Every structure is written in structure tokens, then in C-alpha cells.
Amino acid sequence: MSAIKKTDDSGRQVLPKNVKPIEYTLKLEPNFETFKFDGDELLELEVVEDSDFISLNTLEIDIKETILLTASGKEIKPESVKEDKEEQYTTFKFSLASSLKKGDHVKLSIKFVGELNDKMAGFYRSTYEEDGKTKYLATTQMQPIDCRRAFPCIDEPNQKARFSVTLVGDKTLTYLSNMDIKEEHFIDDTKKEVVFNTTPKMSTYLVAFIVGDLRSVESKYKFRDVPVKVYTTPGQEIKGRYAVELAAHALEYYERCFDIKYPLPKMDMVGIYDCYGGMENWGLITFDMIDLLYEKGKSTIDVEFRIAETVNHELAHQWFGNYCTLDFWDSLWLNESFATYMSWKCCDHFHPEWRIWEKFVGKSLQGALRMDSLRSSHPIEIKIKRADEVSQIFDSICYQKGPAVLRMLADWLGDANFIKGVSLYLKKHAWSNAKTSALWNALSQVSGKDVESIMKIWTECVGYPLVTVKEEDGNISIEQHRFIRAGDVRSEDDKALFPIFIGLRIENSIDNSIIVKSRSSKLSVKTGSFLKINGNTNGVYRVNYEPQRWEKLGCSASKLSVEDRIGLVADSGALSISGYIKTSTFLTLISDWKLESSYIVWDTMLSELAAVSNAWKFEDRKVINALNAATLSLVSEKFHTVGWKFSRDDSYLELKLKSLLFDAATSSEDEVIISASNKIFADYVAGDKNAIYPDVKSTIFRCVASHGGEEEFNQLLAIYKNSRSPDERSMALKSMGAFHDPNILENVLSLLLNGTVRIQDIPLPLSAMSRSKVGTEVAFKWMTRNWKTLRTILPSGFSMLNSVVNICTRGFGKMEQYRMVKNFFDGKNTMEYNRGLAQALESIKTNAAWVKRDSNDVRAWLIENKFLC
Structure with a gap:
């Protein structure tokens, strides 16, 4: 019998279903000198069909001994143990005489040695410096398919089982797993054994265990009798106070929402230096330090929001994902999109002053619409045949479009019905898939x-539709076609007819009852009414109007909600890229909004303006300078009105607006602000740590880099190396991609491969480099020179290679550059990064067409408005 079925009933490549896991009993002992770990596993299985083999997923596991304990109590060794490294499984073959009988419960005992790797995958080591010494801790990252690196298992989300974990090691260290400690005892003078209680049924990707020198802070707010703690390396734990108090309140909030008790006896959250974002392991969530640690008076309000959103996201998973789990990875959105949506709801509940849904429309929804306007996009629910395909769909479709669709659905059903339905879903499928x-x-x-x-x-x-609106004699006609950023919609692209939630705004009211499912439709409206489609921008689509309606909407900002204004600006910017309207139409629209009050509307205007500058960055330098002047003209009046003196008495929205306009002024070459930024930075590196207000630190770092040389590079590098703040280190590293000297940029890039920069942070300076002409060119050359190394060191589990390929190529904007990029990858196996590459190539081609089509239009607008002679 073949160990791997090439397809199951759904066409997926999975392990055979002749056995089903019941319980894993594990004992693991990591060794920080050899970077190996010893494993002892007893796997209880139910035999589902008569067979003579057991297949388990394994990767970088050295199996030393295997014994089958039959239902009758016999101990049998396998006739053969064969590993398929490419397919990542091992088959244990038994004689016919000892074959497995349907209905039997058997136990497979396996002794093995695993790699305590540095790939942020499976059971791995995290490295950090403390008091001048290199130290290690052992931690886990199993999602999506790396539990097989930690122990032999059936590594599929619908093969749930119980897990009984025991960890062995240095008696001075802290030991954590999904459950609370059942017992611990000393083995000798130096070692102890820690036994944890057995978990409820759960998927392998949620198993977690950590061994290290850790300290904790516990929430003061009591969430029932469940201890809620944050663990970090010594000295950092106090910075976890904000996150731990937030978590205790959020758990209580989710219990009320879902009407389901949090089922585990504790909640631990652990800051890890080598970690990518957050991972929702049941009862033991791991975070990158930057997503967990907050210092009042030193951290920015963006850090506060990021921690709140990340913590709330991972806690939502404890129900939606852990308690009730996706059946297979093609339903990844059920986990990630829903946890993201709930995290925004939770943030809004505790911080209504943040105006969270305005930010959602301006950031999350627009990010989704940008990605999904590419022909190389993919559906929210995508067919996955092999589990190793899943890493590339942890993207903005999953984390941004999915939540936007849920927001649209909740608006249609009503929030109370939506949450009640979700609760019913969770209860129906509790402990299951x-x-x-x-x-x-x-x-x-x-x-x-x-x-x-x-x-x-x-x-x-x-994809999603572009809704085209025409008006005549008290009627409006609506027609939908798929929106493609390049504007070249083909018949094969345009087969889906989306149910469109019209959200018809007439004056001050919105009719949310209208759903159009056809290619075209007509609606009656009162002649002369003020109208807008997609009221409050609840729908996941773009809207195009006739020129006179664009003009009316642009002049009627006071009649529109913040969400409406965001949508209007974003739609006009996107439509100019695709050629449905002239770029000058977009530029004229926003040029009249110089007194806009909302920071997120400002952020949308500046983001769309930046898209123009990015596409034009390989054009005449005079045009680039004129676009900078247009940006400065747009922000100048408002910037000088709100000022750039910051105070902790400022509200959240005031701080966001001030810091945003400060950033825009530096980016558009305001000489006064650039000079002030240089002076502030000089005071800061000279020892005045209060010289820079936290919320403009990243802007000042970037400003100094973009106008600086070798001295500024060394100063930023020193901040990166010596700062104890994860957020400040991130700011310094990101800013180093803003230098314009190719030699300095090469120095920056050398840091990415010599061990100075952690793997998960490699995209930070690259992303900044992609915004400039010289940075884009240098980054691409660096990637091509170091291609073999990058293929080796970048972990596939987080789609890091996919991200790096995309970032190092997407900044180009000419067809000859498109061909250069394409030629480099021709003939290569692009399976791990084909989505990122396809998206970058499509973006290059789109920008090239945009500039060619609207170059004269933009130049004429700049001349007419006296930004260009």
C-alpha cells in the first residue's frame, strides 16, 4: 500500500487515514550545546482500517528506536522504517502477522533526536545577548506544517488529539507548555523534569513548549480564577504590563461575545527575540518582542495600537481557530480573517477614542483592495492541495480582505445577529473542525x-467589482465589472457577478437594504439629490462616477462621513492608476481638501500621492521635485495650524495628525523641518534622550538617513545595536534603507547576511529601499548576487522568501526593468515565491503603463498649478 495517497476525496495530498491519533505523550530534552533535542514519544492511535503500516509526518527527525504496542499488549518492532524526505513523512511497516486491525487501539513508541534549529520552525532556538553573553532559549513555531520538525505526528489540522508533554533540562530554567504544570521533580543536582497536564483535543500546529531563563508579570485584573501572565527574558517583564492587563480584559470580552468560557486553566504570553509576529498556541501565545513590550512615555501610540491589535488577534484565536478549527488550510481565512476582524472589534470596545473603524477603512480595506486588484491575486478561500502551499497565502487577502468581507456581512446582518451566529457556529463545532x-x-x-x-x-x-455609476432623469444606472489595477480587464477575468451592497447615501441617510446581483441595474433617486454609492465605504469594491459627480463630491466633503471621504480619495487614486480617470482628476480632488480634519483621510491622500511619486521615480527629476512641492503645498497650511509641538495631553487623534503631517513635511523636503530634524537627532545621539518625541522618532531617523552620509549611518547603526527598545531598534533598521548613497546602502545590506539582523527583520530596510530609485536598484542587485544564500537562510514557513522577492522587485517602473526581473527568474523553481514574484511583475507593468499614459497629464497639471515651470 502506498504510504501517501496522491489525493484524498478533495484532491489533497495528505497522509492515509488508516489510523487516527488519540493522544501524544511526549518527553523532550533540549541541549543548548549541541543544538539537538532528545525525544521520547508514545502515540496512541485508533486503527480505522485493516493495514500493516503507520505513516507519520517527519522532518529533520533522526529516529533511533520504534516499537509498536498492540491492543493485546505485544511489543513489535517494524520490519522497515522508510523516510521520504521530499514528502516529509516516515512509514513504519509491520509484518502481516502483526498487522493492524480495524477498531484496535495501539501505541507507537518512538525514540528520536531532533534539530534545535535556527529557522524559527518547529522546536527551535532563539538567540539573544545578556550582560555581554550569548544566551539561548528553546521555543516553538508549528504553524502551518512544522510540528513534524518537533516530533513524528499526523501534521494536519483535522487530525486532532490530546497532548501530554514533559520537558527536561536545567533546574534553574522556566518550563512552559499549553497546559499548567501537573508536577515537577529533580532528576539530579542540575536537572529537573516538568510534567504538564494533558491538553484537550487540538491540532498539531497549536502545540507549544518553551525552555529558557524567563521572568513573568501577572495581570492585576482578575479574569475569573485564570492566571494571565507575560513572560520575557529578565529585565524586560515589566514592559509586558500593558499587554497582560489588556489580555485579561480581552479574554473576559471574548467570553461575553461568544458565550463560551475560555477552556484552559491559564493564559501565558511569551516575548521571543526570534519570532515572526504572534502565534496563537492554545494557552501559550508567542510574540515577537516588538508586538508585546510597551513603555509608557517612551513607546509610540502606534506601538500601543499594534500591541493591542496583535494581542487581541491571538486571543480571539483561542476560540476561533483553537476551540473550533479549520478543516484544512484552504479555509485559513476562517482562522485569520475572523481573528483579525474580532481584534478590531475588541480594540474599538476598549478604545472608542481611536476611531478604529475609520482606520480599518483607510488601512486594512485599502490594503486588501490594492492587493486584490492584481490579476495575480487569489480568492479568500483558495484550494490547497499540498500543505506546503499554505505559507504564501498568509497575506493581505487573508488578513485584510477577509476581515473587510466580514465587516460587510456584519453590517448587513446586524452586529448582534452576526455575533450570535458566530457563537452558534463555535458551539456546534466545539473541539472539532x-x-x-x-x-x-x-x-x-x-x-x-x-x-x-x-x-x-x-x-x-x-477580485472585486468596479461599480460604474451614471445619472439621468432621476435614475442612476449601475454596472459592475471586475476591477484590475492595470485597467485591461479581459472576458475571462470578468465572469463573477458579485452581490453588491449598494449602501446608497442620499443626503444624510444611507439605505443598506439594496443588494444588486446582476451585471447592471437601475435605481430611482430624487432629481438633484446629493448621492454617493457605498455609504461609509462598507462594501468591498470601488466606485467610478461621471466627471460632474466627481466634482460635486469633491466640493461636498462636509456632507460625507470620514469613511466616505477615505473611500472617495482611495477610489480616485486607484482609478487614476488603471486609467478610468486622469491622474489630474485625483490631484485636483485632493488639492481642495487642505483643511481636512481627519488624520486617516490625510493618511489616505498622502498614500495615494506617494503612489504617484513612486511610479514616477524613474522619470525626470524636475517632475519628482514638483510632486514634492505639490505635497508640501497640500499639507503646509494644516501642518502649520496644528504645529509640531507634541504633548502627552494631546488626544490620540491629535497626535496621529501631528505626526503624520510632520512626516509628510519631511518627505516633501520642507527645509525648515529637515533642519530641525537634524538638530533634534544630533541632540539625541549626544545624550538627550528626551530630544525626540516618540511618535516622530521614526520620521526623524528616516529624514536624517535620507539626507545623511557615513556619520549618520554609524549613528543609526549604534542605535540599532545598543538600544534595549525593540521598537527603537526596528525604527533605526528601517530608516537605514532611506540612504541615497549606494555604498552606504551596500553596507546596510551587508548587515542582513552577517548575523547582525535577525531573519524576521530582513524586510525592514529592504522595504524602505524600495521607495527610492537608487534603493530599488541596489536592493535588486544585492538579491541577485546573494540568491543562493537567501534561498538557504529564509524560512519557507513564514513566506519570507516570497516577501523578499516581492520587495526587491516591486519598486521598478519601466518595461525594460520588468524584462530584467523576469529574465533573472526564468528557469528557476519559483514554487516558494511565485505569488510574490507575479504580484511584483504585475505592479511593474502597471506602473510603466500608468506613467506612459498619464505622463503629459501630470506634467500639465503641475505646470498649471505652478509647481513646474
């Missing part, structure tokens, strides 16, 4: 609406 259709059924049952017929298209079809 489910597919998207199960969620639709629960929501339909509660709301009485046919949710699946409306939402299935949104999750299973790629």
Missing part, C-alpha cells in the same frame, strides 16, 4: 437570511 459552509449555515439560522448564496461568491472568487 469545520468548513466555511458551517459558518454560513449558523449565520443563516440566526438571521433568517440566505448568507451562503450572498457570501460564497465573495470568498470563492478572486
Whole structure:
């Protein structure tokens, strides 16, 4: 019998289902000198069909001994143990005489040695410096398919089991796992053994264990009798106070929302130096330090928001993902999109002053619409045949479009019905797995609406519509076609008919009852009414109007909500890229909004302006300077009105607006602000640590770099190496990509491969480099020179290679550059990064067409408005 079925009933490549896991009993002992770990596993299995083999996922596991304990108590060794390294599984073959009988419960005992690797995958080591010494801790990252690096297992989300974990090692260290400690005892004078209680049924990707020198802070707010703690390396734990108090309150909030008790006896959150974002391991969440540590008076308000959003996201997973789990990775959005949506709801609950949904429309929704306007995008729910394909879909479709679709759905159903339906879904599939259709059924049952017929298209079809609006004699006609950023929609692109939530705004009211499912439709409106489609920008689509309506909307900002204004600006910017309107139409629209009050509307205007500058960066330098002058003209009046003196008495929204306009002024070459930034930075490096207000530190670092030389590089490098603040280190590293001297940029890039920069931080300076002409050119050459090294060191589990390829190529904007990039990758196996590469190539081609089409239009507008002679 073949050990791997090439397809199951769904066409997925998975392990055979002749056995089912019941419980894993594990004992693991990491060694920080050899970077190996010893493993002793006893796996209880139920035999589902008569067979003579057991196949388990394994990767970089050296199996030393295997014994099968049969239902009758016999101990049998396998006839053969064969590993398929490419497919990442090992098959244990037994004789026919000792074959496995349906209904039997057997136990497979395996002794093995694993790699305590430095790939941030499986059971791995994290490295850090303390008191001048290099130290290590052992931690885990199993999602999506790296539990097989930690121990032999059936590494599929729907193969849930219980886990009984024991950890062995230095008696002075801290030992953590998903559950609380059952017992511990000393083995000898130096070692101890820590036994944890058995977990409930859960998926392998959620198993976690940590061994290291850690300290904790516990929440003062009591969440029932459940201890909530943050663990970090010594001296950092006090910075976890904000996160731990937030977590205790958020757990309580989610219990009320879902009407389901948090089922585990504790909640631990651990800051790890080598970690990519956050990982929702049940009862033992791991975070990158930057997403967990906060210092009041020193950290920025953006750090506060990022920690809140990340912590709330991972805690939402404790229900949506852990308690009820996706059936397979093609339903990844069920986990990630929902946790993201709930994290925004939770943030809004505790911080209404943040105006969180305005930010959602300006940041998250627009990020989704940008990605999904590419022909190389993918549906929210994408068919996954092999688990190793999943890493590339942890992207903005999953984390941004999915939540936007959920927001649209919740608006249609009503928030109370939406949450009640989600609760029903979780209760129906508790401790088990489910597919998207199960969620639709629960929501339909509660709301009485046919949710699946409306939402299935949104999750299973790629892209979204452009709604074109025409007005005549008291009627408006609406027509939908797929929106492609390049503007070249083909018939094969445009087959889906999306149910469009019209959200018709007439004067001050919005009619949310209208859903259009056809290619075209007509609506009656009162002649002369002020109208806008997609009120409050709840719908996941773009809108194009006739020129006179664009003009009316641009002059009627006071009649529009903040979300409406964000949508209007973003739509006009996107439509200019694709050629549906002239770029000058967009530039004229925003040029009249110099007194705009909302920071997120300002952020959207400046982001769309930056898209123009980015596309034009390989053009005439005089035009680039004129675009900078246009930006400065736009922000100058408001900037000087709000000022750039910062105070802790400023509200959240005031701080965001001030810091945003300060950044825009430096980016558009305001000489006064540039000079002030240089002076402030000089005072800071001279020892005045209060010289820079936290919320403009990243701007000042970037400003100094973009106008600096070798001295400034060394100063920023010293900050990066010596700062104890993860956020400040991140700012310094990111800013180093803003230098314009190619030699300095080469020095920056050398840091990425010599061990100075942690692997998860490699994209930071590269992203900054992609915004400049010289940075884009230098980064691409660096990538091509170091291609073999990058293929080796970048972990595939987080799609890091996909990200690096995309960042190092997307900044180009000419067809000859498109061909250069394409030629480099021709003939290479692009499986690990094909999405990122396809998206970058499409962006290059789109920008090249945009500049060619609207170059004269932009030049004429700049001349007419006296920014260009």
C-alpha cells in the first residue's frame, strides 16, 4: 500500500487515514550545546482500517528506536522504517502477522533526536545577548506544517488529539507548555523534569513548549480564577504590563461575545527575540518582542495600537481557530480573517477614542483592495492541495480582505445577529473542525437570511467589482465589472457577478437594504439629490462616477462621513492608476481638501500621492521635485495650524495628525523641518534622550538617513545595536534603507547576511529601499548576487522568501526593468515565491503603463498649478 495517497476525496495530498491519533505523550530534552533535542514519544492511535503500516509526518527527525504496542499488549518492532524526505513523512511497516486491525487501539513508541534549529520552525532556538553573553532559549513555531520538525505526528489540522508533554533540562530554567504544570521533580543536582497536564483535543500546529531563563508579570485584573501572565527574558517583564492587563480584559470580552468560557486553566504570553509576529498556541501565545513590550512615555501610540491589535488577534484565536478549527488550510481565512476582524472589534470596545473603524477603512480595506486588484491575486478561500502551499497565502487577502468581507456581512446582518451566529457556529463545532459552509449555515439560522448564496461568491472568487455609476432623469444606472489595477480587464477575468451592497447615501441617510446581483441595474433617486454609492465605504469594491459627480463630491466633503471621504480619495487614486480617470482628476480632488480634519483621510491622500511619486521615480527629476512641492503645498497650511509641538495631553487623534503631517513635511523636503530634524537627532545621539518625541522618532531617523552620509549611518547603526527598545531598534533598521548613497546602502545590506539582523527583520530596510530609485536598484542587485544564500537562510514557513522577492522587485517602473526581473527568474523553481514574484511583475507593468499614459497629464497639471515651470 502506498504510504501517501496522491489525493484524498478533495484532491489533497495528505497522509492515509488508516489510523487516527488519540493522544501524544511526549518527553523532550533540549541541549543548548549541541543544538539537538532528545525525544521520547508514545502515540496512541485508533486503527480505522485493516493495514500493516503507520505513516507519520517527519522532518529533520533522526529516529533511533520504534516499537509498536498492540491492543493485546505485544511489543513489535517494524520490519522497515522508510523516510521520504521530499514528502516529509516516515512509514513504519509491520509484518502481516502483526498487522493492524480495524477498531484496535495501539501505541507507537518512538525514540528520536531532533534539530534545535535556527529557522524559527518547529522546536527551535532563539538567540539573544545578556550582560555581554550569548544566551539561548528553546521555543516553538508549528504553524502551518512544522510540528513534524518537533516530533513524528499526523501534521494536519483535522487530525486532532490530546497532548501530554514533559520537558527536561536545567533546574534553574522556566518550563512552559499549553497546559499548567501537573508536577515537577529533580532528576539530579542540575536537572529537573516538568510534567504538564494533558491538553484537550487540538491540532498539531497549536502545540507549544518553551525552555529558557524567563521572568513573568501577572495581570492585576482578575479574569475569573485564570492566571494571565507575560513572560520575557529578565529585565524586560515589566514592559509586558500593558499587554497582560489588556489580555485579561480581552479574554473576559471574548467570553461575553461568544458565550463560551475560555477552556484552559491559564493564559501565558511569551516575548521571543526570534519570532515572526504572534502565534496563537492554545494557552501559550508567542510574540515577537516588538508586538508585546510597551513603555509608557517612551513607546509610540502606534506601538500601543499594534500591541493591542496583535494581542487581541491571538486571543480571539483561542476560540476561533483553537476551540473550533479549520478543516484544512484552504479555509485559513476562517482562522485569520475572523481573528483579525474580532481584534478590531475588541480594540474599538476598549478604545472608542481611536476611531478604529475609520482606520480599518483607510488601512486594512485599502490594503486588501490594492492587493486584490492584481490579476495575480487569489480568492479568500483558495484550494490547497499540498500543505506546503499554505505559507504564501498568509497575506493581505487573508488578513485584510477577509476581515473587510466580514465587516460587510456584519453590517448587513446586524452586529448582534452576526455575533450570535458566530457563537452558534463555535458551539456546534466545539473541539472539532469545520468548513466555511458551517459558518454560513449558523449565520443563516440566526438571521433568517440566505448568507451562503450572498457570501460564497465573495470568498470563492478572486477580485472585486468596479461599480460604474451614471445619472439621468432621476435614475442612476449601475454596472459592475471586475476591477484590475492595470485597467485591461479581459472576458475571462470578468465572469463573477458579485452581490453588491449598494449602501446608497442620499443626503444624510444611507439605505443598506439594496443588494444588486446582476451585471447592471437601475435605481430611482430624487432629481438633484446629493448621492454617493457605498455609504461609509462598507462594501468591498470601488466606485467610478461621471466627471460632474466627481466634482460635486469633491466640493461636498462636509456632507460625507470620514469613511466616505477615505473611500472617495482611495477610489480616485486607484482609478487614476488603471486609467478610468486622469491622474489630474485625483490631484485636483485632493488639492481642495487642505483643511481636512481627519488624520486617516490625510493618511489616505498622502498614500495615494506617494503612489504617484513612486511610479514616477524613474522619470525626470524636475517632475519628482514638483510632486514634492505639490505635497508640501497640500499639507503646509494644516501642518502649520496644528504645529509640531507634541504633548502627552494631546488626544490620540491629535497626535496621529501631528505626526503624520510632520512626516509628510519631511518627505516633501520642507527645509525648515529637515533642519530641525537634524538638530533634534544630533541632540539625541549626544545624550538627550528626551530630544525626540516618540511618535516622530521614526520620521526623524528616516529624514536624517535620507539626507545623511557615513556619520549618520554609524549613528543609526549604534542605535540599532545598543538600544534595549525593540521598537527603537526596528525604527533605526528601517530608516537605514532611506540612504541615497549606494555604498552606504551596500553596507546596510551587508548587515542582513552577517548575523547582525535577525531573519524576521530582513524586510525592514529592504522595504524602505524600495521607495527610492537608487534603493530599488541596489536592493535588486544585492538579491541577485546573494540568491543562493537567501534561498538557504529564509524560512519557507513564514513566506519570507516570497516577501523578499516581492520587495526587491516591486519598486521598478519601466518595461525594460520588468524584462530584467523576469529574465533573472526564468528557469528557476519559483514554487516558494511565485505569488510574490507575479504580484511584483504585475505592479511593474502597471506602473510603466500608468506613467506612459498619464505622463503629459501630470506634467500639465503641475505646470498649471505652478509647481513646474
